[in-house]
Amino acid sequence: MPLDLPVADALIGRAEELDRLAALTGLDEAAPRAAAVLLSGDAGIGKTRLLAALRGRADGTGWRVLVGHCLDFGESALPYLPFSELFGRLDTESPSLAQVLADAYPPMRRVMPGRRPPTDSERDDVPRVDRSELFEGVHAAIEHLGGDAPLLVVIEDVHWADQSTRDLLSFMFARGFSTPVSIVVSYRSDDLHRRHPLRATAAQWARVPGVDRVDLSPLCDADVRPRDLAGLLLVRLDQLDEPARQVVRVTSAAGRGIAHDVLAEVAGLDGTALDQGLRDAVERHVLVPAGPDSYAFRHAMLGEAVYDDLLPGERVRLHAAFVRALAAPRT
Numbered sequence: 325m326p327l328d329l330p331v332a333d334a335l336i337g338r339a340e341e342l343d344r345l346a347a348l349t350g351l352d353e354a355a356p357r358a359a360a361v362l363l364s365g366d367a368g369i370g371k372t373r374l375l376a377a378l379r380g381r382a383d384g385t386g387w388r389v390l391v392g393h394c395l396d397f398g399e400s401a402l403p404y405l406p407f408s409e410l411f412g413r414l415d416t417e418s419p420s421l422a423q424v425l426a427d428a429y430p431p432m433r434r435v436m437p438g439r440r441p442p443t444d445s446e447r448d449d450v451p452r453v454d455r456s457e458l459f460e461g462v463h464a465a466i467e468h469l470g471g472d473a474p475l476l477v478v479i480e481d482v483h484w485a486d487q488s489t490r491d492l493l494s495f496m497f498a499r500g501f502s503t504p505v506s507i508v509v510s511y512r513s514d515d516l517h518r519r520h521p522l523r524a525t526a527a528q529w530a531r532v533p534g535v536d537r538v539d540l541s542p543l544c545d546a547d548v549r550p551r552d553l554a555g556l557l558l559v560r561l562d563q564l565d566e567p568a569r570q571v572v573r574v575t576s577a578a579g580r581g582i583a584h585d586v587l588a589e590v591a592g593l594d595g596t597a598l599d600q601g602l603r604d605a606v607e608r609h610v611l612v613p614a615g616p617d618s619y620a621f622r623h624a625m626l627g628e629a630v631y632d633d634l635l636p637g638e639r640v641r642l643h644a645a646f647v648r649a650l651a652a653p654r655t
């Protein structure tokens with residue numbers, strides 16, 4: 325097996341952001357302390373990739389890393405899902421340690437899959453764990469883990485967290501830890517519309533002393549070696565749906581930018597597909613609106629890379645379609 329990572333897996337740019345996350349979480353410190361970081365940024369901007377790099381930095385340093393994900397289940401989200409994932413993984417990796425926690429802090433067994441106490445519908449003599457006992461139990465278990473080894477907790481995509489998970493996180497941030505526990509939560513800032521439930525909560529979290537924020541901006545040409553950037557952006561292109569790819573290919577043949585009506589004509593997409601394609605390409609940071617009625621590549625270099633990637637016949641066809649579109653009388 326080759327030892328070097330494939331190019332698509334290498335971290336491009338982000339050295340500064342990685343250093344900042346490592347500093348805020350205390351990852352490089354001889355005597356780490358408790359910390360919390362809110363990592364925000366648009367969908368696809370690289371939060372997960374950066375957190376993977378942070379995790380890589382933690383490997384081999386004696387830190388324990390536990391990751392939990394929030395999933396897009398809407399209102400039917402399972403309560404405390406990321407915490408169940410995190411403790412479930414701990415139970416797989418270190419069953420004896422998980423057993424110690426389950427014994428020492430019984431209420432936290434509610435979020436330890438496989439060690440859940442029978443519910444009261446199954447056994448009448450088992451009291452239901454109330455919320456504050458659960459919060460105390462989970463907090464104490466995490467603090468205990470931090471005493472065993474410095475602990476990095478990563479909770480991904482909290483824009484999808486349900487109320488119970490948000491409340492438990494609020495409790496963790498407010499309470500803090502007396503052992504080295506660093507919690508990093510990630511969320512999509514472009515998703516937080518005015519009435520999104522995380523919006524107010526994240527603002528509250530940010531005001532808690534000891535909670536820091538890192539907001540990721542798009543990689544820019546200056547951060548990155550040009551060859552890497554083109555490669556990265558072509559990878560991103562693979563994730564687009566066909567209408568978006570078509571929009572992007574057409575735009576690459578247009579040169580600097582393209583008017584909406586010309587794009588519609590040359591792409592040969594109907595209104596819905598065209599809108600969907602454009603929205604997709606803009607959300608993925610491939611295209612940007614350029615003026616009231618036109619679009620351009622966010623990075624000129626990506627436009628060139630896409631253009632170079634077109635088949636020779638495709639290029640000829642696109643150019644012919646441009647000539648027709650530009651010659652046709654506007655309606």
Ligand SMILES: Nc1ncnc2c1ncn2[C@@H]1O[C@H](COP(=O)(O)OP(=O)(O)O)[C@@H](O)[C@H]1O
Pocket residue numbers: 332333334335336337338365366367368369370371372373374556559560
């Ligand atoms: N700095 C980077 N270096 C290499 N690949 C990256 C980088 N940032 C993002 N990517 C790639 O772009 C895609 C989207 O990034 P991801 O981390 O999943 O975004 P997010 O979690 O913010 O939605 C992934 O395929 C990821 O590997």
Ligand SMILES: [Mg+2]
Pocket residue numbers: 371372373480
């Ligand atoms: Mg992600």
